[in-house]
Amino acid sequence: xxxxxxxxxxxxxxxxxxxxxxxxxxxxxxxPRLADRIVAINMIGTMTIVEIAxxxxxxxxxxxxxxxxxxxxxxxxxxxxxxxxxxxxxxERKLKGNLEREETDEEEDEEGGNI
Numbered sequence: 001x002x003x004x005x006x007x008x009x010x011x012x013x014x015x016x017x018x019x020x021x022x023x024x025x026x027x028x029x030x031x032p033r034l035a036d037r038i039v040a041i042n043m044i045g046t047m048t049i050v051e052i053a054x055x056x057x058x059x060x061x062x063x064x065x066x067x068x069x070x071x072x073x074x075x076x077x078x079x080x081x082x083x084x085x086x087x088x089x090x091x092e093r094k095l096k097g098n099l100e101r102e103e104t105d106e107e108e109d110e111e112g113g114n115i
Contacts, residue, residue: 010058014051021047034089038082045075 021044028040049068056064 007058010054014054014058017047017051017054021051034086038079038086041082042075042079045071045078049075 024040024043024047028037028044031037031040049072052064052068052071056062056068
């Protein structure tokens with residue numbers, strides 16, 4: 001009796017987490033900002049780790065916990081790399097914006113001197 005309830009509960013949890021992963025995937029695709037996309041990818045990685053852990057409990061296979069640990073390390077590394085890329089893009093936009101402002105200021109100074 002308890003075994004059936006236990007397996008049913010784990011199955012429901014896996015289905016709910018699967019639906020949440022799909023919702024996070026939608027947020028990663030539609031996210032208005034790049035930071036939203038990075039957070040969504042991080043959430044997908046975390047929920048995938050939980051999904052594999054629940055699957056390990058459901059199937060009573062201990063090697064899947066090792067897969068969870070490896071996936072956690074890969075997911076962490078992916079988020080760090082994406083954050084570094086985002087930071088580089090942000091710095092580039094910031095530098096480009098500063099250069100445009102300096103050019104605009106120089107043009108205004110030149111126009112003001114001609115009057």
